[in-house]
Amino acid sequence: MPTSADMKAVMTRYAALVxxxxxxxxxxxxADNATIEDPVGAPIQSGREAIVKFYQGxxxxxxxxxxxxxxxxxxxxxxAMTAEVLVDVPGQGPTRIELIEVMEFDAQGKISAMRAYWAQEDMKPA
Amino acid sequence: MPTSADMKAVMTRYAALVxxxxxxxxxxxxADNATIEDPVGAPIQSGREAIVKFYQGxxxxxxxxxxxxxxxxxxxxxxAMTAEVLVDVPGQGPTRIELIEVMEFDAQGKISAMRAYWAQEDMKPA
Structure with a gap:
């Protein structure tokens, strides 16, 4: 299994690459069979094709x-980490979302699940 | 179901009461049948008796x-929230743990699951 240091390094790298x-x-x-729940409570994106589409967007x-x-x-x-997401929301303009991301990892150190905790009121004009 | 505002209020109150x-x-x-995983990866405390013991300690x-x-x-x-835990660890002295707590809630707004994300290296002398 990945160490805590391994997982932390992937999460820091994730933020930089996004x-x-x-x-x-x-x-x-x-991982190929990973899931994304962003925000938590929204429909879960599952599998490589959905993940590619999610990050291309x-x-x-x-x-x-x-x-x-x-x-x-x-x-x-x-x-898990606390992060600031800056994004231009159509019809709403530059937006800042402060949130918590929790990630699970498989034995190869790949992300097997990502969950982002934020609610409507955690979105603010940037 | 509880609103995001309800859940946030319980978590803030939780920190104050602890x-x-x-x-x-x-x-x-x-909730009576709640679970506590603190830290994540440690044995899960389950049910009222275990939870009473956990917080009495x-x-x-x-x-x-x-x-x-x-x-x-x-x-x-x-x-979810980021928090600082200050505790006197036997044989180690005053200790500061910076961590993330994720909580799930039942339909009555009671905490049904608590998970605390911290690793050995997230414990520092206070």
Whole structure:
């Protein structure tokens, strides 16, 4: 299993790669059968095709992610961080979402699940 | 189901009640069949008796919890926050753990699951 340090390194790299708009490199951090629940409570994106589409869309929109605190590890296969997401929301303009991302990892150190905790009121004009 | 605002209010109150050492009031925030995984990857504490024991121990040790950021909501029944835990660890002295707590809630707005993300290296001398 990946160590806490391994998981933290992937999460920090994830934020940098999303911000660089490199959808292909972001998707490469994920396991083939991974799931994304962003925000938690929304329909779950599952599998490679859905994940590719999710990050192609995010990167095309110019989304930026900055780690605000953490990542924090665990004694299992997951880690979590606080982050700021900056994104231009159609019809709403530049928007800042402060949120928590929790990620689970498989034995190869790939992300097997990502969950982002934010609600409507956590979105603010940037 | 509880709103994001409801869940955030419970989490803020949780931190205040733990810091005040009021184990009984903390336990009252939990559903009878709730689970605690603190840290994530450690054995899960399950049910009222285990939860009472967990918080009686925590409150007896004088643990303090301060919300550092959030709580952040979701579009489902869970929310998350970053917090600082100050605790006197036997044989180690005053210790600061920066961590993320994720909580799930039942239809009555009681905490049904708590997970705390922190690893050995997230514990620092206070």
């Amino acid at each position: 911000s660089a708009g490199d959808a292909e490199a972001v998707v490469a951090l994920y 995010a990167c095309a929109s110019g989304v930026k992610i900055k780690v605000l605190s953490g990542p924090y590890g665990s004694f299992g296969n997951s880690a | 810091s005040a050492g009021d184990a009984e009031a903390v336990v009252a925030l939990y 925590a409150c007896a040790s004088g643990v303090k919890i301060k919300v550092l950021s959030g709580p952040y909501g979701s579009f489902g029944n869970s929310a």
